[in-house]
Amino acid sequence: MNETRHFRRPMKACALFFAIVIALSLLSDLGRELEGSSSTVALQRTTDFLEMWSVGLAGLASEWLAYRSWRRLGLARIGPARYLSFGTLAPIVCWSSVYVIAWTAGLGSFRGIPVLLHGVAAAGAYAPLRFAAAVGEEIGWRGALTPNLGALIGPRSAGLACGFAWAAWHYADILFFGYNVGTPAAYEIGCFTVSLVGTSVFLAWIRLASASVWPSTIFHGVSNSIVYSVFERATLGDSRTELFTGEFGAGLAAAGVVLGVIGWRNLANAKG
Numbered sequence: 001m002n003e004t005r006h007f008r009r010p011m012k013a014c015a016l017f018f019a020i021v022i023a024l025s026l027l028s029d030l031g032r033e034l035e036g037s038s039s040t041v042a043l044q045r046t047t048d049f050l051e052m053w054s055v056g057l058a059g060l061a062s063e064w065l066a067y068r069s070w071r072r073l074g075l076a077r078i079g080p081a082r083y084l085s086f087g088t089l090a091p092i093v094c095w096s097s098v099y100v101i102a103w104t105a106g107l108g109s110f111r112g113i114p115v116l117l118h119g120v121a122a123a124g125a126y127a128p129l130r131f132a133a134a135v136g137e138e139i140g141w142r143g144a145l146t147p148n149l150g151a152l153i154g155p156r157s158a159g160l161a162c163g164f165a166w167a168a169w170h171y172a173d174i175l176f177f178g179y180n181v182g183t184p185a186a187y188e189i190g191c192f193t194v195s196l197v198g199t200s201v202f203l204a205w206i207r208l209a210s211a212s213v214w215p216s217t218i219f220h221g222v223s224n225s226i227v228y229s230v231f232e233r234a235t236l237g238d239s240r241t242e243l244f245t246g247e248f249g250a251g252l253a254a255a256g257v258v259l260g261v262i263g264w265r266n267l268a269n270a271k272g
Helices: 002-038 041-067 081-104 113-153 155-176 185-210 214-232 239-244 250-269
Strands: none
Touching: 002 041, 002 113, 002 155, 041 113, 081 185, 081 214, 081 239, 081 250, 113 155, 113 185, 113 214, 155 185, 155 250, 185 214, 185 250, 239 250
């Protein structure tokens, strides 16, 4: 009886989270379909921002309805410097490695230091918006869902399950709303899923170990800030390049596997 009570609230929180995310995603997709060709760049960016925050709203709503509190989301605690540094440096190392390998292997050409520095400046200019959007997603995926799944199925399985949910949430955008680079859809979805599942295991570790959502938020914000503004801008490539670089390439999938292994090993002693 006590065990049933122990699982009741996390189960309720997870069910509510998925129900709200699905409902808001369907509304968002319907809105994009109705916009059609009349959609402007500004409107698309606004829609993207709101869609990312729909995950955060699902996290806030499900947590409140299940626990009548937001304390478990990890918003009040900044987290130890160790995990904040992991959140900052890991995406920089991952993306740098992917593109340096591409440049040295002839899969793309490096356009030079001035272009790279210009990209860094652009990334800095857009960083506040990127981080504001990342907060929305992370409140949902890592703030609410990961700990509740951890209480139900353990931290390692929670990292995997959250990763698959995180990836699947993007599939409609990849298939129908232009969130892709034009390589075969099955290839894009495969690489994207591997990278996000591995990354999710890593983020589950730094989320649970730090008892804070901010290290994973920093990771998400830094990654979103540098991939297109810095590395894509600094790369002159062709169709081969797209198969390796970017969010839908094999390079980031491999980096996701490495992150996943690191997270998996450290999650052995983590608490759900």
